[in-house]
Amino acid sequence: MKVLTGNDLKTGAVTWWDGVQWSLHVEDAVDVGDHADAIMAREQAAQRVNGPYAIDAEKTADGVRPAHIKDRIRALGPTVRPDLTLKPADPEIGNWVI
Amino acid sequence: MSDTLRFRDDQAADEPAVSLDAFLDQPEADSVRIEAGEDVTLLFPHLGRVRLVEIDFPRFRDGRGFSTARMLRETGYKGEIKATGDVLVDLVWFMRRCGFDSFAPNVAFDPAVVEASLARYPFVYQDSGDAAVPIWALRHPGLAHG
Amino acid sequence: MYKYDQYDQAMVDARVEEFRDQTRRRIAGHMNDDQFKPLRLKNGLYLQLHAYMLRVAIPYGTFNAVQMRKLAHIARTYDRGYGHFTTRQNIQYNWIKLEQAPDILAELATVEMHAIQTSGESIRNVSADQYAGAAADEIIDPRPWAETIRQMTNFMPEFSYLPRKFKIAVIASKVDRAALRWHDFALRIVRNEAGEIGFEVYAGGGMGRTPFIAHKIRDFLPTTQIFSYLQAVLRVWNRNARRDNIHKQRMKILVHELGQEEFSRQVEEAFTHFLSLGQDFPQAEYDRIAAYFTPPPFEQGLSEDLDLSDPAFAAWVRLQTVAHQAPGYAIANISLKPVGGIPGDISADQMDRVADLAERFSFGEIRATHAQNLVLPHVRKIDLPALWQELRAVGLADANLDLVTDIIACPGLDYCSLANARSIPVAQKIAERFADLERQEDIGELKIKISGCINACGHHHAGNIGILGVDKKGTENYQLLLGGSGDEETSQAKITGPGFDEDGVVNALERAVDHYRAVRQPGERFIDTYRRVGMDGFKEAIYV
Numbered sequence: 001m002k003v004l005t006g007n008d009l010k011t012g013a014v015t016w017w018d019g020v021q022w023s024l025h026v027e028d029a030v031d032v033g034d035h036a037d038a039i040m041a042r043e044q045a046a047q048r049v050n051g052p053y054a055i056d057a058e059k060t061a062d063g064v065r066p067a068h069i070k071d072r073i074r075a076l077g078p079t080v081r082p083d084l085t086l087k088p089a090d091p092e093i094g095n096w097v098i
Numbered sequence: 099m100s101d102t103l104r105f106r107d108d109q110a111a112d113e114p115a116v117s118l119d120a121f122l123d124q125p126e127a128d129s130v131r132i133e134a135g136e137d138v139t140l141l142f143p144h145l146g147r148v149r150l151v152e153i154d155f156p157r158f159r160d161g162r163g164f165s166t167a168r169m170l171r172e173t174g175y176k177g178e179i180k181a182t183g184d185v186l187v188d189l190v191w192f193m194r195r196c197g198f199d200s201f202a203p204n205v206a207f208d209p210a211v212v213e214a215s216l217a218r219y220p221f222v223y224q225d226s227g228d229a230a231v232p233i234w235a236l237r238h239p240g241l242a243h244g
Numbered sequence: 245m246y247k248y249d250q251y252d253q254a255m256v257d258a259r260v261e262e263f264r265d266q267t268r269r270r271i272a273g274h275m276n277d278d279q280f281k282p283l284r285l286k287n288g289l290y291l292q293l294h295a296y297m298l299r300v301a302i303p304y305g306t307f308n309a310v311q312m313r314k315l316a317h318i319a320r321t322y323d324r325g326y327g328h329f330t331t332r333q334n335i336q337y338n339w340i341k342l343e344q345a346p347d348i349l350a351e352l353a354t355v356e357m358h359a360i361q362t363s364g365e366s367i368r369n370v371s372a373d374q375y376a377g378a379a380a381d382e383i384i385d386p387r388p389w390a391e392t393i394r395q396m397t398n399f400m401p402e403f404s405y406l407p408r409k410f411k412i413a414v415i416a417s418k419v420d421r422a423a424l425r426w427h428d429f430a431l432r433i434v435r436n437e438a439g440e441i442g443f444e445v446y447a448g449g450g451m452g453r454t455p456f457i458a459h460k461i462r463d464f465l466p467t468t469q470i471f472s473y474l475q476a477v478l479r480v481w482n483r484n485a486r487r488d489n490i491h492k493q494r495m496k497i498l499v500h501e502l503g504q505e506e507f508s509r510q511v512e513e514a515f516t517h518f519l520s521l522g523q524d525f526p527q528a529e530y531d532r533i534a535a536y537f538t539p540p541p542f543e544q545g546l547s548e549d550l551d552l553s554d555p556a557f558a559a560w561v562r563l564q565t566v567a568h569q570a571p572g573y574a575i576a577n578i579s580l581k582p583v584g585g586i587p588g589d590i591s592a593d594q595m596d597r598v599a600d601l602a603e604r605f606s607f608g609e610i611r612a613t614h615a616q617n618l619v620l621p622h623v624r625k626i627d628l629p630a631l632w633q634e635l636r637a638v639g640l641a642d643a644n645l646d647l648v649t650d651i652i653a654c655p656g657l658d659y660c661s662l663a664n665a666r667s668i669p670v671a672q673k674i675a676e677r678f679a680d681l682e683r684q685e686d687i688g689e690l691k692i693k694i695s696g697c698i699n700a701c702g703h704h705h706a707g708n709i710g711i712l713g714v715d716k717k718g719t720e721n722y723q724l725l726l727g728g729s730g731d732e733e734t735s736q737a738k739i740t741g742p743g744f745d746e747d748g749v750v751n752a753l754e755r756a757v758d759h760y761r762a763v764r765q766p767g768e769r770f771i772d773t774y775r776r777v778g779m780d781g782f783k784e785a786i787y788v
């Protein structure tokens with residue numbers, strides 16, 4: 001699948017396009033098919049996202065898994081500070097990245 | 099021309115600026131356009147007949163034009179120096195300090211932002227060939243400056 | 245330490261208001277990110293992997309307890325309770341919100357700090373010897389000149405858009421603790437035969453994807469001509485550098501392409517011209533600035549004796565303290581490299597404690613080093629036991645300066661949007677592998693430097709052992725390099741051969757270290773052995 005990610009303009013937080021708006025959670029990301037450019041242009045013009053780009057991802061049993069490690073780290077947070085990731089309670093979560 | 103922001107009282111040159119090559123070939127031309135990367139020193143022997151030098155910024159990240167302008171002023175050239183192209187309003191103060199005295203950017207400036215930018219910094223740290231007195235000279239009023 | 249007067253304060257305050265206005269225009273949609281990006285970068289604000297990142301300048305690595313407390317406050321209030329000291333003696337915060345960035349700059353301005361020109365295509369924060377003003381071997385304190393250069397190069401109109409970044413370093417000793425020749429422009433303060441102070445000038449160094457070691461371009465420059473000389477160098481580069489390929493625009497490329505002689509000739513020509521304009525800063529201004537750097541009131545007749553019966557304390561004294569120019573005093577290094585920790589990271593609480601300790605033991609002064617550690621520059625030897633106890637209480641008493649676990653590592657793929665691979669986990673694994681202090685001391689001085697991509701923020705080219713993260717078909721891969729150095733015998737590390745995965749590179753590094761121990765001669769450091777025996781033997785040992 002193709003999903004869209006970017007950062008929130010004001011906070012810088014990593015966001016994912018959920019079909020209606022930008023979510024903090026990669027699980028919410030939807031397949032945009034070939035509408036990536038149109039959505040990005042519209043959302044960027046409306047200041048709702050900063051530096052959006054489209055990536056390949058895969059739908060798995062535990063949600064959406066970006067194809068590249070960089071986007072998996074973006075989706076989670078720094079692997080060396082599990083306490084600062086989006087899943088601080090899960091000690092094994094670092095493995096999801098690799 | 100209406101979108102040119104000008105900091106001069108004299109009459110603007112009415113002939114359009116010609117390329118540096120053309121200018122060197124045309125003894126009657128008085129306005130010349132310098133592209134980024136062109137060597138402004140080629141113009142130095144002819145400055146007596148120049149009224150306007152346009153310096154183009156193909157992209158705002160290309161800062162060669164700042165040196166071009168300041169080098170012109172360092173020769174004593176008193177005519178107009180106009181910045182054209184991709185010029186950012188946030189750089190106008192720096193450009194003024196390098197000797198630019200008119201601006202014809204691709205996208206017209208917001209006059210309120212220009213005014214705020216030019217008024218922003220109360221002092222300068224160093225000489226840049228303009229009239230501003232650097233902070234070090236303010237700190238040592240007894241010392242000659244310039 | 246330098247103190248702002250009304251002029252410095254007015255400039256920094258104006259900068260805050262300018263950035264507040266620019267941020268407002270960006271959030272209101274009057275500027276797109278292409279236009280805003282260079283403006284935010286000139287204020288140290290990046291968009292990184294997880295959020296905005298703010299890099300705060302610590303000019304020439306010198307700061308004080310009040311400033312450190314403000315840095316702690318910012319970490320707590322605007323970030324997530326910590327900061328990261330970088331290889332350029334700056335500090336950066338990883339979780340900044342754009343809408344709060346102007347407020348942070350305003351807070352910094354209240355303690356005479358800023359983020360001006362800490363990134364983007366600008367003249368960056370000047371770096372210097374972290375022991376300046378304390379080192380036993382310096383001929384003069386280099387910081388007054390570093391501060392003068394800071395003022396010369398802030399808001400320099402002609403160089404508003406340089407081809408690339410421009411990094412300056414200043415030192416004043418034979419021993420180079422600032423990686424001088426890895427800078428675009430570097431000054432070593434020397435004394436000529438007549439006994440006058442001047443600069444030995446180097447230009448064209450830099451790491452990144454095309455590393456070059458700076459050439460000496462002048463043996464002696466009178467100090468009061470530095471503004472003319474600097475303008476000459478910048479103008480030659482600004483006018484002549486390529487503008488069509490971002491990877492070929494650093495000054496090192498121009499120096500290389502023109503050749504050092506032709507580059508120097510053009511600089512000298514421009515220098516003569518600038519001298520004739522009479523724009524140099526006068527000696528009186530340097531003297532005014534230098535007056536702020538008069539040494540603190542060192543006590544006389546202090547005892548040099550130390551009770552070293554506690555082996556842990558003895559190790560800390562042996563490894564973390566350095567000779568001071570004043571009798572009875574020591575320079576104390578604070579390691580930010582605990583085994584298993586993140587190189588250069590420090591929590592807000594630790595920052596506050598370091599501030600307290602600086603006030604109690606070091607005239608309030610602190611230094612940041614390019615090796616991502618901290619220094620209390622002026623500690624009475626009799627205070628070392630108390631200082632060590634206090635550091636121990638907050639987890640800052642590790643003893644490993646310049647040893648195998650004192651690893652420089654850039655943030656890598658855990659934080660950096662340009663990264664190919666993570667750096668920090670590799671550093672952590674190496675440190676855990678070599679945690680035993682006896683083994684570390686047996687290995688001796690060994691500088692490991694890790695970068696998560698070719699940009700080389702982790703200085704891998706200058707590592708006795710360097711590690712470079714690369715992307716191998718979407719997985720992290722690491723190249724091993726040997727033989728680099730950032731000291732007075734500067735050298736560039738060479739790649740050993742094919743890369744490794746994360747565990748593989750740690751194993752390979754250990755084999756290199758074992759080979760060194762097997763073939764070293766008495767008194768040889770790792771780098772000495774490498775220089776004597778060359779790459780081949782190491783290669784064989786690594787790729788068994």
Ligand code: SF4
Nearest residue numbers: 654660663696697701
């Ligand atoms: S070396 Fe690369 S990965 Fe490391 S901080 Fe620099 S740009 Fe980022």
